Amino acid sequence: MDAPDPRALHDAVLDWYDVHARELPWRGGSATPWSVMVSEFMLQQTPVARVLPVHAAWLERWPTPAGLAADSTGEAVRMWGRLGYPRRALRLHAAAVAIVDRHDGAVPPSYDDLLALPGVGDYTASAIASFAFGQRHVVLDTNVRRVLARTVTGTEFPAPAVTRAERDVATGLLPDDEATAATWAVATMELGALVCTARQPSCGSCPVADLCAWHAAGFPAYEGPPRRGQAWAGTDRQCRGRIMALAREADSVSSARVEAAWPATEQRERCLAGLVADGLLTQITPGRWALPR
DNA sequence: TAGGCGTGGTC
DNA sequence: TGACCAAGCCT
Numbered sequence: 578m579d580a581p582d583p584r585a586l587h588d589a590v591l592d593w594y595d596v597h598a599r600e601l602p603w604r605g606g607s608a609t610p611w612s613v614m615v616s617e618f619m620l621q622q623t624p625v626a627r628v629l630p631v632h633a634a635w636l637e638r639w640p641t642p643a644g645l646a647a648d649s650t651g652e653a654v655r656m657w658g659r660l661g662y663p664r665r666a667l668r669l670h671a672a673a674v675a676i677v678d679r680h681d682g683a684v685p686p687s688y689d690d691l692l693a694l695p696g697v698g699d700y701t702a703s704a705i706a707s708f709a710f711g712q713r714h715v716v717l718d719t720n721v722r723r724v725l726a727r728t729v730t731g732t733e734f735p736a737p738a739v740t741r742a743e744r745d746v747a748t749g750l751l752p753d754d755e756a757t758a759a760t761w762a763v764a765t766m767e768l769g770a771l772v773c774t775a776r777q778p779s780c781g782s783c784p785v786a787d788l789c790a791w792h793a794a795g796f797p798a799y800e801g802p803p804r805r806g807q808a809w810a811g812t813d814r815q816c817r818g819r820i821m822a823l824a825r826e827a828d829s830v831s832s833a834r835v836e837a838a839w840p841a842t843e844q845r846e847r848c849l850a851g852l853v854a855d856g857l858l859t860q861i862t863p864g865r866w867a868l869p870r
Numbered sequence: 871t872a873g874g875c876g877t878g879g880t881c
Numbered sequence: 882t883g884a885c886c887a888a889g890c891c892t
Contacts (some may be wrong), residue, residue, distance in 0.1 A: 620888040627878075627887090661876030661887095668890080698890050718888045738871080766888065775886060776881080805873085808882075818876050857873095874892095880886085 580729045581788035583750055587761060593784035597771065601625070602632060603708075604763075610684035610709035612636055617701045617708075618669045621659050625770075631658055633778025642673040643682045651868030654808035663821055667856055668696025686710040692758060704762075713758035715747045721762070725750070727773060731790030733799040733831050734775075816841075816848040819864075824858060829867040 602608065603616035615635055619628040635656055639645040645653065650670050657666035672694040676684060677701040684705065685691055691702035703714040722743065729746050736743065752758045772779045780786050791797070809815055819838045823830045839845045849866065852858040859869045 617888065620878080622875090622889060623877080624879080624887045643883090659877060661878080662889090664875070665890085681891060696890065701890060704888070716888090720888065721888095770888080804885085808874090808878090812874090814875060871892100875890090877888095880883100881882095 578791065580746075581785070584783060585788055586728065586750065587752055587757075589784040589788065590764050590768055591760060594760065594767055598764070598767055599625075602629070608709070609642070609840060610641055610705065611639075612673075613709040614684050614705050617667065618665050618705050619660055619688060620671075621665060621701070622662060627660060631656070631660055635792055639673075641682060642676040642684065643674040646677045647672055649870055651859075651870055652855060654821075654868050657824075658825070661818075663857055664855060665696060671695040672697065684709065686712070688712070706815075707759045707762045710754055711752075711759045712757045713751065714762065715744065715751055716762035716766065717744065717747055718769075720766045720773075721747065723767050723775065724769045725792035728785055728789045731794045731796065731797070732801070732851060733791060734801065734804070736801060737804065756797045768832070811849050813844065813851070816844055817852055820845075822850060824866060824868050829861055829865050832864040834868075835866070849854060861862075 597791075598604070601616075603612050612632075616628065616632055619632055619635075638656065639648065648670075650667055653666045653670040654663050657663050658665075675694050676682060679685075680690065686706060686709075688702050688706045691697050691705050692699065697705075700716065700718050703716045704718070705711040707714045717739055722739070725746055726732045726735040726742070729750070750761075752761050764808050769783075772783050780789075780792060783789070786792050817841050820830075820835055823834055823838055834843075835845060837851065839848070849858070853860060853866075856869060858866050861867050
């Protein structure tokens, strides 16, 4: 099965998006670049449904990068709530500070300037440049990678890490026109999020089912290397999460409370030290911790 | 580059 | 019911 005709793919995906796009607060003409940027940080590994309320509260409190930059990192971590990976809150705060310092408080439109910000990698820089500024960029997130793996390459899942060949495919498929390219980026992501999903894709209602190489090949099962699992029970991650939950809920936390939450001494001490080293926690007195003031 | 890093929902 | 998954980044 050959790769589908690019124009047919474009037309089908763009037409589908025109009808089925979700209305999200960080989309549409009224969304500011800052709103887009905040959403991209929050959506790194966190589902849309959980991001929505936190994103709204965040923008109400800090409508601009300068507002966040003027507040403490601890407040950012507290507002982050239970989105997970709280270091993202730290990085978003640091990015806001950098935007004030280097870009007069305005989210920069340049991919390179965006990429230089803390917590911004290739995906996030491309996404902000594309979604907030309408530029033409390859936006390769997990959704787009899965859509291209299936429709173009004919495999159920993409490789564990982005390959050169994969990037070439995405680049070759990017529409020439800037505005169309930006819509293509968000439309392919949306298709992956709503239809071409990881576990039970809705091929019956997919606009490109008749163009899809994986479909044409009879849905061959994934044969690549095993995909990375995430250990959880008993890990440092769980321990750190437990401690951070305590710290978010109170002005400060005693060592007795931490000990009750995580009895294993060695691991508890290691995680406490790690959280302090990461800037997520401060030791305010011997045996008492708090979010950074 | 592989592994660490939160949290909760789904089937 | 316990894997698997969710708009990744950093070291």
